[in-house]
Amino acid sequence: MAVVKKPDSMSLVSLAPGQRARVEAICCGHGFRMRLAALGIIPGTLITVLRNAGAGPVIVEARGGRLALGRGQAARIEVQPISSEGEGG
Amino acid sequence: MEREAKAPPKVIRVALAGNPNVGKSTIFNILTGLHQHVGNWPGKTVERKEGACRLEGYLLQCMDLPGTYSLTAHSAEEIVARDYVLRERPDVVVVILDASNIERNCYLLVQMLELTDRVVVGLNMMDLAGVKGYRIFPEKLEQAVGVPVVPMVARKAQGCQALLKAIIEVGTGQRTTSPRPIHYGAAEPTLARLKEMLEGEQLEGLPAHWIALKMLEGDEEVERLEERALARETRERIHALLRQHEHGPAVVADARYAWIEEVLAEGMERPARSVITFTDRIDHVVTHRFLGLPILLGIFVCVFWLTFKVSAPLSHLMDAGFARLSAWTAGAFASYPSWFVSLLSDGVIPGVGGVLSFLPIILILFLFLGLLEDSGYMARAAFVTDRIMHAMGLHGKAFLCLLVAYGCNVPGIMATRILENERDRLLAILINPLIPCAARIAVAAFFVGAFFPSPQSTLVMGSLYALSLLMVVFVGFVLRRVVLPGEEAPFMMELPLYRAPNARNLAVYTGWRLVAFLKKAATVILAASVLIWVLSSFPAGADLPDTYLGRLGFLLQPVGRLMGFDWRMSVALLTGFAAKETSLATLAVLYHAEGESLVQTLHQSMTPLVALVFVVVQLLYIPCLATVAVMRSETNSWKWPLVAMAYSLLLAGGLGLLIFQVGRALGLG
Ligand SMILES: Nc1nc2c(ncn2[C@@H]2O[C@H](COP(=O)(O)OP(=O)(O)OP(=O)(O)O)[C@@H](O)[C@H]2O)c(=O)[nH]1
Ligand SMILES: [Mg+2]
Numbered sequence: 001m002a003v004v005k006k007p008d009s010m011s012l013v014s015l016a017p018g019q020r021a022r023v024e025a026i027c028c029g030h031g032f033r034m035r036l037a038a039l040g041i042i043p044g045t046l047i048t049v050l051r052n053a054g055a056g057p058v059i060v061e062a063r064g065g066r067l068a069l070g071r072g073q074a075a076r077i078e079v080q081p082i083s084s085e086g087e088g089g
Numbered sequence: 090m091e092r093e094a095k096a097p098p099k100v101i102r103v104a105l106a107g108n109p110n111v112g113k114s115t116i117f118n119i120l121t122g123l124h125q126h127v128g129n130w131p132g133k134t135v136e137r138k139e140g141a142c143r144l145e146g147y148l149l150q151c152m153d154l155p156g157t158y159s160l161t162a163h164s165a166e167e168i169v170a171r172d173y174v175l176r177e178r179p180d181v182v183v184v185i186l187d188a189s190n191i192e193r194n195c196y197l198l199v200q201m202l203e204l205t206d207r208v209v210v211g212l213n214m215m216d217l218a219g220v221k222g223y224r225i226f227p228e229k230l231e232q233a234v235g236v237p238v239v240p241m242v243a244r245k246a247q248g249c250q251a252l253l254k255a256i257i258e259v260g261t262g263q264r265t266t267s268p269r270p271i272h273y274g275a276a277e278p279t280l281a282r283l284k285e286m287l288e289g290e291q292l293e294g295l296p297a298h299w300i301a302l303k304m305l306e307g308d309e310e311v312e313r314l315e316e317r318a319l320a321r322e323t324r325e326r327i328h329a330l331l332r333q334h335e336h337g338p339a340v341v342a343d344a345r346y347a348w349i350e351e352v353l354a355e356g357m358e359r360p361a362r363s364v365i366t367f368t369d370r371i372d373h374v375v376t377h378r379f380l381g382l383p384i385l386l387g388i389f390v391c392v393f394w395l396t397f398k399v400s401a402p403l404s405h406l407m408d409a410g411f412a413r414l415s416a417w418t419a420g421a422f423a424s425y426p427s428w429f430v431s432l433l434s435d436g437v438i439p440g441v442g443g444v445l446s447f448l449p450i451i452l453i454l455f456l457f458l459g460l461l462e463d464s465g466y467m468a469r470a471a472f473v474t475d476r477i478m479h480a481m482g483l484h485g486k487a488f489l490c491l492l493v494a495y496g497c498n499v500p501g502i503m504a505t506r507i508l509e510n511e512r513d514r515l516l517a518i519l520i521n522p523l524i525p526c527a528a529r530i531a532v533a534a535f536f537v538g539a540f541f542p543s544p545q546s547t548l549v550m551g552s553l554y555a556l557s558l559l560m561v562v563f564v565g566f567v568l569r570r571v572v573l574p575g576e577e578a579p580f581m582m583e584l585p586l587y588r589a590p591n592a593r594n595l596a597v598y599t600g601w602r603l604v605a606f607l608k609k610a611a612t613v614i615l616a617a618s619v620l621i622w623v624l625s626s627f628p629a630g631a632d633l634p635d636t637y638l639g640r641l642g643f644l645l646q647p648v649g650r651l652m653g654f655d656w657r658m659s660v661a662l663l664t665g666f667a668a669k670e671t672s673l674a675t676l677a678v679l680y681h682a683e684g685e686s687l688v689q690t691l692h693q694s695m696t697p698l699v700a701l702v703f704v705v706v707q708l709l710y711i712p713c714l715a716t717v718a719v720m721r722s723e724t725n726s727w728k729w730p731l732v733a734m735a736y737s738l739l740l741a742g743g744l745g746l747l748i749f750q751v752g753r754a755l756g757l758g
Contacts, residue, residue, distance in 0.1 A: 059376065069581055
């Protein structure tokens with residue numbers, strides 16, 4: 001299934017710690033998507049990156065819980081950054 | 090004749106479900122009085138556990154299901170949990186939710202409500218909800234969900250009575266539940282069509298609406314059921330319909346979270362911005378990109394050093410005590426037959442005593458491991474080590490299995506069930522025996538303490554740990570490339586809130602291990618001590634080298650000699666296969682000298698170099714019997730335990746040879 005890239009969307013691994021974003025699409029694999037869904041991440045979910053050291057796994061907060069994701073997995077999540085002021089909820 | 094017996098209690102079958110690490114086992118233990126292992130990292134209960142509790146003429150049969158995030162068919166735990174609910178049809182399913190992580194937790198609740206409406210919600214960890222700034226109104230939540238919601242703090246046993254009451258009410262049908270309906274939006278017409286197609290079909294007793302939903306989600310197990318239960322024609326019609334709805338899974342997940350948002354909007358208040366918690370502050374340091382690893386190392390060095398420091402004097406005290414006990418026995422029972430006195434004072438007491446002197450080490454190590462586990466640090470350790478574990482083609486979660494193995498390899502191997510991928514599991518199982526368990530460390534500590542003075546001994550122990558880690562990385566690397574190549578499994582792990590460790594949990598955790606150890610001392614090791622005594626005492630009147638055991642030792646000598654071992658040490662390694670502690674018991678019997686402690690006799694019998702070689706070999710040489718058994722049951726074949734035994738023997742022999750020959754060449758032995 002081709003993912004149509006929105007103009008501003010980028011991979012989760014390119015977000016800096018503290019940045020908030022909305023998940024746009026999750027790439028590759030039915031099983032992977034289902035597992036992420038169970039952990040609270042589906043397209044449309046708001047996430048905050050807590051840890052991203054430029055290498056190794058990342059930590060994100062989603063739906064009030066925190067999650068460690070392998071870098072390979074995080075790279076497959078397309079997000080749209082949100083400026084810290086004007087987010088709706 | 091009229092039967093006067095009281096009416097038998099009415100049986101209510103209860104299943105306890107919930108995400109990992111939400112307190113299911115804690116609640117199960119309170120309800121049933123059983124002592125299940127409790128800790129603070131996701132995924133400890135890997136099998137279902139059963140227990141019962143009696144109340145007001147009811148018998149509640151409780152089942153503690155493994156923690157799962159969802160009810161898909163992607164892991165063994167999820168299948169266990171959902172098959173139990175689907176096929177055994179418990180009267181009540183209790184879904185335990187973590188109030189401090191309620192939104193994500195509700196995802197399982199929705200899925201459970203798709204399966205059955207006989208649900209009671211145990212809203213646990215109410216004490217932690219405030220930390221997150223949540224205000225939860227259980228009555229409003231109950232209204233919104235449509236099933237009983239019981240607020241609880243399981244750690245303080247709060248809310249259990251109310252939970253039991255709700256279970257009985259729902260289980261007996263006194264209280265009917267009416268779960269809030271879930272609207273699948275765009276998928277509704279498809280679901281309706283699927284249900285139509287399934288009408289009148291035999292679906293092994295499973296509800297058609299659930300099967301339809303799972304078809305839409307692309308569930309593999311349901312596809313298999315389809316093949317068993319449906320005619321080809323029906324299947325083709327269904328697949329044609331499903332092909333038009335590629336987005337089925339996404340729509341379903343979306344609908345579930347929409348349901349959750351509605352429910353939570355009615356039942357709780359959340360701060361607009363997430364508050365900065367104690368957990369955030371700690372994580373800021375311990376998951377730091379540069380500090381994380383040194384902190385982890387620091388913590389474990391401290392743990393092992395303290396364990397060694399505190400337990401060594403206690404162990405030596407016990408060892409000396411048993412030496413005196415054995416001497417005293419020889420005198421006190423002088424009027425009994427001499428073989429009996431010898432069995433006691435040369436066989437049972439030194440053998441079992443030598444092993445019991447490990448008690449302090451085991452106790453303290455498990456206490457520390459329990460402390461780390463209960464606090465929530467373990468999940469961070471997985472995060473921090475993820476990058477290193479990648480070198481072995483594993484990810485951070487596998488590190489947890491290795492950590493547990495420092496206590497004992499058996500639970501370490503069982504813990505590999507938290508790994509989703511078969512290849513990862515096999516790899517983690519195969520390298521597990523290389524982690525020195527408490528028993529092997531205790532044997533090592535005994536030798537090192539006996540042969541090396543204080544500052545040196547710490548260094549030697551440290552190098553032994555480092556050596557075993559090096560071997561883990563090396564063997565993992567080789568196995569990963571040669572035996573088990575394949576794709577890397579995804580790493581996804583929840584990081585729980587830190588919690589103050591709980592004394593009761595710790596006591597249960599440590600006590601449980603202690604009992605297991607004492608049982609082993611009372612059975613395997615006692616039997617081994619007697620056997621060794623028999624083999625080393627007969628034929629009657631023979632000198633030790635001419636006894637059966639002596640002859641066995643000489644058979645092993647060609648190999649043992651290469652590493653500087655005398656026949657007694659070879660025999661000790663042989664018996665160590667039964668349980669690693671047994672090798673010390675064997676040495677205690679074989680080197681037993683009247684009124685002297687083992688330390689003294691050993692000192693006269695070998696050089697420090699030989700002692701070191703012995704320690705290295707016994708650290709690595711072969712998984713013990715219990716470990717082999719659990720490897721066989723976890724991998725369902727003899728192949729992998731045999732592989733593990735073969736490679737570890739080669740590794741230990743090779744290293745032993747190397748150290749001894751190099752050491753001797755350097756003039757150390
Ligand atoms: N603060 C707090 N901690 C709790 C409460 N209930 C349980 N805990 C702690 O939560 C941790 C996990 O508890 P378990 O009972 O092992 O959880 P589980 O759901 O069985 O976990 P898995 O077997 O991994 O699925 C332990 O450290 C408990 O002490 C509670 O109400 N409040
Ligand atoms: Mg449990």
